[in-house]
Amino acid sequence: MLKKLLQWVSGDPIQHTIKTYRPLVDQINALEEEFESLTDAELRTKTDEFRRRLAKGETLDDILPEAFAAVREAAKRTLGLRHYDVQLMGGIALHEGKAIEMKTGEGKTLVATLPLYLNALALNPKWVEKAKAKWGDNPDRWEFVPLDGEPVGRGVHLATVNDYLARRDARWMGPIY
Secondary structure (H helix, E strand, C coil): CHHHHHHHHHCCHHHHHHHHHHHHHHHHHHCHHHHHCCCHHHHHHHHHHHHHHHHCCCCHHHHHHHHHHHHHHHHHHHHCCCCCHHHHHHHHHHHCCCCCCCCCCCCHHHHHHHHHHHHHCCECHHHHHHHHHHHCCCHHHCCCCCECCECCECCCCCCCCCHHHHHHHHHHHHHHC
């Protein structure tokens, strides 16, 4: 009874979350035509563009709509799969460090591609030091390649319940990355 009373007073928390994420989803959707018009080579260059913007002070949250639009387009081109709005919301929640629940067949594996790509863009501070030493302080002059064994990004991890799923999903989603 208390739960129903709280829900009546404060509203449905799921609807609140949807309302919170809707503007971001709308931004991602608004970029779809632009990203569809890119060539494969232009789409691939977005990764360096995003990293350059991060190096200049933008945050992962700043580039989230464009990064998610890039992943969505890559998924459409390579796998023939398009992230639905609810999957974009799931990706946003995962990026924010929240746990999400999805039933079998609702696209958990596809959802994970969104925050994995976005967070993989984060620059490795040791690499940034080496980049500045090699190319100067202007990120427009940087090449986003490993330097002296130092990877460009910080890296990301995806936890799954068993080796079979890890191998299957890596092969399945690999073309997106």
